[in-house]
Amino acid sequence: MNRFVLVSLCAILSMQLTSVSAQGPDQPNFVIIFADDLGYGDLGCYGNPTIRTPNLDRMAAEGMRFTQFYSASSVCTPSRAALLTGRLPIRNGMCSDKRRVLFPNSGGGIPASEVTLAESLQEEGYATGCFGKWHLGHLPQFLPTNNGFDTYFGIPYSNDMDRLNDAAPKGRGAFLEPKIEYWNVPIIQDLEVVERPADQTTITRRYTEHAVDFIKKNKEQPFFVYLPHSLPHIPLFRGKEFENHSARGLYGDVIEEIDWSVGQVLKTLQDEGLAENTCVFFTSDNGPWLIFNEHGGTAGLLKDGKGCTWEGGMREPGIAWWPGKIPAGQVSLELASTMDLYTTCITLAGGKIPDDRIVDGLDISPVLFGEGKSPRETIYYYRGTELMAVRHREWKAHYYTQGAYGADARKRENHDVPLLYNLHHDPSERFNLNKKHPEVLAKIEKLVKTHREQLKAPASQLEIPL
Template identity: 60%
Template sequence: MLFIDEGKQRAYYSRLDFKLWVGIIFLMVGLSGRLAAAVTTEPDPPNIVIIFADDLGYGDLGVYGHPTIRTPSLDRMAAKGIKFTQFYSGASVCTPSRAALLTGRLPVRSGMMSDKFRVLFPFSEKGLPAKEITIAEALKEKGYATAAIGKWHLGHEPSYLPTNHGFDTFYGIPYSNDMSLKRRGDPPVPLMRDKSIIEQPAKQQTLTRRYTRESIAFIQDQGNQPFFLYLAHTFPHVPLYASEEFRGKSSRGLYGDVIEEIDWSTGKILNELRELGIADNTLVFFTSDNGPWIVKKQEGGSAGLLRNGKGTTWEGGMREPAIAWWPGTIAPGQVSQTLATTMDLFSTSLALAGADHPKDRIIDGINLMPVLTGKQEEVRQVVYYYREKKLHAARKGPWKAHFITQSAYEGDRRVRHKIPQLYNLEKDPGERFNVAKKHPQVISDIKKIVEEHKKNLNRGKDQLSAVK
């Protein structure tokens, strides 16, 4: 054909096969990647980003089964990385959970668990002791730039703030976003930069957006220096706020809006890493501090098929959504049932930075790299569930023995069991069928492990009960 109708020709080019373009783009990326590889020498220590939600339930993300909360970025992150299905926080409430993550130690060891107050309050005097070693401190010694963005909740007095715990900078709120009770004499919730209050009350509606902007600026500013970013979102802890772009968008209501904004934020950060060309040298880990705050009804989340939620040592209280992403190092599309905890992120981060594990104290974390790289299926056998300073339950392999049960978040009666309740969490993730009578040997095995564990507990001095 010699004469081509112009309209048809345009249609022809606009229809020019998508696959063809993908092919050309991949070829170019492939070739440029090979050229770059030819000049690279030793790999830099990887960047580490931990994104920590607040009160997010096991069942609250699309990829964890929620029917009406849309989380396309987190779903994609899981599709490109590993989705963990048996991943635990270090405690079922905020302060001790954050202490566990950042120190790699059960919070009962650092004194960040108390029988009097479960978390720090605006009237608290203390916080994470200076002698504790945080991920930030360990990585800073290895030349990392470090930033804490978001909620802290490990002490708001000057000496306890992030910049005294290894973080170069801090931008966020010092404790939970609901801690401004007038009758208690709480001040309005402050927004801080480093050690200064820059806004009070913090305008919560735009916090997620501003945390995201600060995170991206921090990432962009690092150049060739490796970095550790700890982005601890203020939400979905109540009171719930979403920015204008997200308010009213989710069919799940305000709770959904808030999650969808966190999802957007995560997508923005992953995109930035890709655009800067550092995605394949960055581990990003997304999880939450504890389960959903069920007593808040529609303003609280869902633990999916797990039992109960925040504040309890039932699975809903401490098992979290958890997604690891590291293009080129973590193979895509994995679902892992391995046992792991937030404390393992401490050990993993130190291993990646080439920092030594502290030898003068007990560390509960285990390096997850063998799991992340597919070299081992598991690295951990046991998980402990503390509430206040008491060990309520312990899990070994599929078996969880409850020595003490207590169902609701507040005020509920504590029941100490002569014969522990026993659940097989792999067969019965909802903790519905107590099979203690059938498995006395399992119970005595777990009891032995617990006895050993208690011998070496070294309880830290209670930091939470000191008040002004």
Template identity: 50%
Template sequence: MKIFITVLIALLGLYPFSTSLAQSTEKSKPNIIIIFTDDQGYGDLSSFGSPNIRTPHLDKMATEGQKWTNFYSAASVCTPSRAGLLTGRYPVRSGMASDVTRVLFPDSKGGLPDREITIAEQVKKAGYQTAMIGKWHLGHREQYLPTNHGFDTYYGIPYSNDMDATADKPSYWEYADEHIPIEYYNVPLMRNIEIIERPADQNTITRRYTQESISFIEENHDQPFFLFLAHSLPHIPLFVSEEFTGHSDAGLYGDVIEEIDHGVGQIIKKLKELEIEEQTLVIFTSDNGPWLVFRTHGGSAGQLRAGKGMTWEGGMRVPAIFWWPGTIKPEIVTDIGSSLDIFPTISHLVGGDLPDDRIIDGFNLTPVLMGEDDSPRNEMLFYRGATLYAARKDNFKAHFIIEGAYGQFEEKQVLETPLLFDLSEDPGEKYDVTDQHPEMLEEIREMVEKHKENLVEVKDQLAERE
């Protein structure tokens, strides 16, 4: 009897330890937060060179984590860029890039196909709670919404905030420096698959996205979670809350960025209050470059050439910050990275295998984040729609086709002799070095041909409209 009681006590004593060990093992998987802005340029954070926009919270993240200076979006416009981030695949592979129309619209019939695997679906297999908050733009019909692509919940505007424009809306140039009525854009605010507000009050949308994010974190902080916060701004038309009106030294655009930065600070504060900051990876980046045609409402690409819609550096090189206290080695990373790499990186961190039935174009960046190795990415392809316009290998970038966008820059030219730039010395792409480095041009051509051999034609998801 004494032996039985002794064993029983020992087993009971082990029970809390076993439970604690199981919880500890579960929490060893990091929480993941991706904060994705819309049309924010490379030069629109003070830590990335803005002289008049203050972003102290993002700057602190960049100091405490890693600031990537050669980081690329998957495309230079909204829909394909988001498809690339969530799947780790060039959007041409999923049919989410089109030469017919560049993005999805409220009358579009298509969306991200269910055969595609998203980051949310990857982490769900690892036991994560998932939420998508903000701009989706991968199909507004029910079968394409976030709740059918691995997200437990959705709260946001399903496409760009300048869509559903009303007939009485004045031209942009008539209200370029003023606040405008939200009724000019009849965009819906959705919760899961239901419209809960129309038109969405965009004056408060940034604040509400942040509040929803914090609520999700509070509700799920005791288990692994994945939050994809995709701000609708600073895509035009610009809206900002009363609290941040006139807050910046950079006009309305600066106010919008500073409100987003404030929201980032609120999220970081909540992580620290819950004592989970060392268990949480936060990634901040933008979907593409600035929409330059809108002047002071369009942001800046800094010293980079051109902006949104184009395959010049300003259209696809974006600010990127990785923050994970106690795990990420703080430094400025000048290696090449891409939003395509987020899918395999997160898959690795949560212990998930990459799909073996498809090509994944992203690379696992974990060795760089841990300070163990250089980036495995030494190349990047630049698509405009479903057509490859340019390609980068190491420090050299070749342009095979050049074309402006939205009435700015050059007419379309298919170049008989490609342009070649050494981005290590010339990130502004001003000085053609084709004659000095013909061998690099040949290497890039071979890389492009190898890539094209693995392309399979799929249905264009953007072309069909009502």
């Protein structure tokens, strides 16, 4: 063997070795697309009559569509904290009874002691990028690049915060006829403000372009893309190409642009030959914001929306796509939660779930691969620090019920005998069966007792002033 052949051979071997270790079948890529305030009934494949979502419908047809998939809270900050830590917000201080989410005048954020999904995957050699709305603290120590992400581009909190009271009309008018200049929300690149106010008409497109670029740049190593769109949170904005795109009006335009974004991500994965090694999951942080008339979405047949613990507040579309791994065209009735994405992704990446704390996420890969049932049997519905309701299998017991927003939110009912619904038979929570099934209530009461005994709730991050 001459020297040239030997060198060539070594080069080829080393390329292959690099390729195997960096992008081996044991380390799939992950893309989590997280909409903001999108309801259970807002997609074509979940029954919406006038919003067209061909890309999400195709994602469902080629993958798995969950019908009983939950976010961990009915509002933004706690829901996002749970997704990225695999833990109920009550365990990490990311909820409060006084302020439901973080605001521009908040001084708190995601505690350093939490191990985020991005940190775990970074540890396993993943490239990690976050493109979109963060809302886990806007001070530098709380931002994505200090919490496991290599890079970040997006807004630090909701798109209706930093309202400019001189520029915007008073009351709801600013929301119902929105203009960019009514708000002063910044766009942050890594740790720097690069634009203020954010041009929200181009924001969905720009998040998408950043995500696509990141995938292309990092295709030789495993990667995690977190793409938390800041829409359809109100105020609604969409790009020029999506003006009057939807029969549903402005709200539909916004959803159809997000659907386009999903199509771009899937196309990139397919064009780059990455589809068979990438798990994509689409869901939303909480239900639709119903108080804003046609600017809010719909939870379909589910009761109520964002801000409350009826099903419409926390049950979400959930679509998983991974050609060749997730069987095509499946509708799954299995119970699952955003927190399960944490545990499932880390497990599939070969990482370790933190064992010095309670992690609520469970590994749902048997469901995804069509190999078994979900390990999840229980959903805890918190409002702030209060456990309002508990679902165990098909049964949901409401200890308290309370309206979502405005005057309704002050109407709180305490149910000495909890309301009880069979969500399989009665998804709209219409028929209380608590007199008929005391044994179910007893079983749920036991679960609650154990849950409370194990619970250590730290001080709230949401109440810390700037």
